[in-house]
Amino acid sequence: MKQHSHMRLPHRKKPIPASHTQTFTDEEARILEKEFIEAYSGTSKSTLKILLVMYKRYPWQLLLSVIFYGIATLPHITIPIVTANLINVVVRVLSGETFNYLREIGINVGVLVCLLFLNIPTNMIRVRLQSSVMRKVEVGLRGALVRKLQQLSISFHKEMQSGRIQSKLMRDVETVQSLSSQLFTIIPQVALNMITALAVVVTRNMTIFAFFVMCIPAATLTMRAFREPIKRNNREFRKGMEATSANLMDMVEMTQITRAHALENREVHKMTTLLNKVANTGFHLDVIQALFGACSWVIFQLFQLLCLVFSVFLAIKGQIEIGDISMYQSYFSTLTGQVSTLIGLMPIITKGFESISSIGEILGSSDIEDNRGKFEITDLKGEYEFKNVEFSYEDDQPLLRGLNLKVNAGETIAIVGESGSGKSTLLNLVLGFNLPKSGQVLVDGHDITTINLHTYRKNLAVVPQNSVMFTGTIRENITYGMTNVSEEQLKKVLDAARLTEFIGSLPQGVDTPLEEHGANLSGGQRQRLSIARALIRDPKVIIFDEATSALDSVSEKEIQKAINNLSKDHTTFIVAHRLSTIRDADRIAVIKNGVCAEIGTFEELMEKKGEFYKMQTLQNV
Numbered sequence: 001m002k003q004h005s006h007m008r009l010p011h012r013k014k015p016i017p018a019s020h021t022q023t024f025t026d027e028e029a030r031i032l033e034k035e036f037i038e039a040y041s042g043t044s045k046s047t048l049k050i051l052l053v054m055y056k057r058y059p060w061q062l063l064l065s066v067i068f069y070g071i072a073t074l075p076h077i078t079i080p081i082v083t084a085n086l087i088n089v090v091v092r093v094l095s096g097e098t099f100n101y102l103r104e105i106g107i108n109v110g111v112l113v114c115l116l117f118l119n120i121p122t123n124m125i126r127v128r129l130q131s132s133v134m135r136k137v138e139v140g141l142r143g144a145l146v147r148k149l150q151q152l153s154i155s156f157h158k159e160m161q162s163g164r165i166q167s168k169l170m171r172d173v174e175t176v177q178s179l180s181s182q183l184f185t186i187i188p189q190v191a192l193n194m195i196t197a198l199a200v201v202v203t204r205n206m207t208i209f210a211f212f213v214m215c216i217p218a219a220t221l222t223m224r225a226f227r228e229p230i231k232r233n234n235r236e237f238r239k240g241m242e243a244t245s246a247n248l249m250d251m252v253e254m255t256q257i258t259r260a261h262a263l264e265n266r267e268v269h270k271m272t273t274l275l276n277k278v279a280n281t282g283f284h285l286d287v288i289q290a291l292f293g294a295c296s297w298v299i300f301q302l303f304q305l306l307c308l309v310f311s312v313f314l315a316i317k318g319q320i321e322i323g324d325i326s327m328y329q330s331y332f333s334t335l336t337g338q339v340s341t342l343i344g345l346m347p348i349i350t351k352g353f354e355s356i357s358s359i360g361e362i363l364g365s366s367d368i369e370d371n372r373g374k375f376e377i378t379d380l381k382g383e384y385e386f387k388n389v390e391f392s393y394e395d396d397q398p399l400l401r402g403l404n405l406k407v408n409a410g411e412t413i414a415i416v417g418e419s420g421s422g423k424s425t426l427l428n429l430v431l432g433f434n435l436p437k438s439g440q441v442l443v444d445g446h447d448i449t450t451i452n453l454h455t456y457r458k459n460l461a462v463v464p465q466n467s468v469m470f471t472g473t474i475r476e477n478i479t480y481g482m483t484n485v486s487e488e489q490l491k492k493v494l495d496a497a498r499l500t501e502f503i504g505s506l507p508q509g510v511d512t513p514l515e516e517h518g519a520n521l522s523g524g525q526r527q528r529l530s531i532a533r534a535l536i537r538d539p540k541v542i543i544f545d546e547a548t549s550a551l552d553s554v555s556e557k558e559i560q561k562a563i564n565n566l567s568k569d570h571t572t573f574i575v576a577h578r579l580s581t582i583r584d585a586d587r588i589a590v591i592k593n594g595v596c597a598e599i600g601t602f603e604e605l606m607e608k609k610g611e612f613y614k615m616q617t618l619q620n621v
Contacts, residue, residue: 409571544574
């Protein structure tokens with residue numbers, strides 16, 4: 001297979017000018033995360049309180065946006081008054097009254113035209129102020145989520161599917177941003193229009209004002225009737241979308257396996273079933289929201305009809321002017337329209353609050369790796385001791401049952417054993433991903449539970465069983481997390497990992513871009529890149545978890561020699577199923593039933609003819 005036949009450079013987009021961007025600093029993300037957690041961890045866990053917490057640092061921008069919005073909406077407020085005034089002018093002229101009607105018309109029209117043109121700049125200023133705050137909170141909320149995800153324990157990530165995390169990070173944050181935009185746009189609009197309509201009517205006619213007030217309890221009762229069903233269906237829909245997103249990612253990851261076993265139809269059926277389930281939930285949600293909207297609209301139209309009839313009778317009796325009928329109808333339409341808008345906002349509010357609760361599952365989680373106040377390792381020697389270590393996942397059977405093992409600094413120790421014996425668990429304890437349920441793991445004499453794991457892991461390098469590549473160049477994948485790597489250092493690592501010849505055959509060398517997950521490389525090439533990534537860090541402790549499992553026998557021997565050379569003066573843990581690859585290890589520890597069954601050099605264990613001898617004999621058969 002030609003490895004460079006379909007490699008391509010990624011498209012470079014032009015950067016957005018700084019004046020058109022909204023920045024949110026890391027410190028602001030920390031503050032937002034802290035405030036969100038404090039609000040979320042309260043006894044009431046009020047989603048409205050949590051929402052307001054996100055915006056409490058921007059009161060003046062939001063207040064100014066509301067003020068400019070009020071100025072921008074003056075034409076909407078003025079049009080009914082101008083319309084009523086002009087109709088009354090016509091009635092007075094037709095009734096024979098003598099007055100300067102042109103002046104009356106000119107004043108009303110002039111005021112309205114000025115307000116209409118004033119709408120453009122005030123509306124733009126309002127949008128810039130509001131959007132600036134909204135986008136900063138949006139990027140800040142995502143930044144806080146990303147930051148929290150890096151703090152959460154490995155067990156949290158194992159339990160929470162990546163598809164669900166992606167849904168919370170993208171869909172739920174977008175929903176919260178949409179909710180915020182609606183609230184900060186519609187609530188001021190509703191408040192201003194309702195206050196204006198009621199203020200004008202109450203100064204003109206208290207009887208008609210009574211009709212206006214009567215629609216408020218009707219709206220409240222309608223909202224109460226539909227609130228719980230809409231909330232329940234929104235929750236089901238959100239969880240269904242998360243489950244679908246998670247299964248979709250699994251399906252994409254499993255594409256090669258699916259094709260290899262001709263299981264395409266099964267996957268299509270599985271995903272179609274999930275999609276239909278989500279669609280049905282969405283259908284029920286749409287029907288409930290539609291019924292809610294229809295009921296509220298009919299109620300308000302009935303009130304408006306009653307108001308119209310009553311206004312007509314008042315005009316006939318001469319208690320109001322004819323033009324006032326139009327004004328009252330316009331304001332009642334405004335009032336009922338605003339109440340309808342408020343009611344129509346309820347599904348959006350419910351959906352947004354549900355997304356806030358969803359985000360809270362991450363930001364409010366206490367399952368974090370807390371390194372505050374712990375001992376910081378500046379110079380790791382690499383001496384380990386496991387003292388009566390026991391470990392199990394929740395209520396599962398214990399994987400380690402009183403493990404005792406000492407690893408000297410600079411020693412290469414191989415960990416072998418049957419599947420499920422506890423080898424990977426032991427490595428996770430070395431990394432600090434898991435902590436013992438009882439017993440102690442000592443690192444240079446310090447209990448690992450008292451160590452600042454962030455400073456500790458800076459001295460480690462890991463080559464996992466399944467190599468992880470990201471979309472970028474080969475150079476970027478090897479030097480991940482490092483700066484100022486010289487060409488000489490890179491060349492030395494490429495030689496050690498047996499990559500020089502392969503890289504030399506590529507058209508762009510180490511700057512050749514990789515496809516997603518390194519799909520344009522063979523398994524062995526990806527594994528060697530993982531080894532190079534570990535070696536370039538010059539770690540004090542190296543962990544190889546089945547690092548040579550994907551290599552052919554020739555490449556395995558070559559890399560094994562490199563590993564042997566580079567492991568000198570480094571504490572090295574090697575987990576391997578191929579026992580031939582660990583012959584040169586200083587010692588070999590055999591893990592069985594959660595304990596160290598035997599330990600020694602390759603020759604010592606073969607002479608002993610114990611567990612290791614049996615395993616070696618079986619592999620040679």
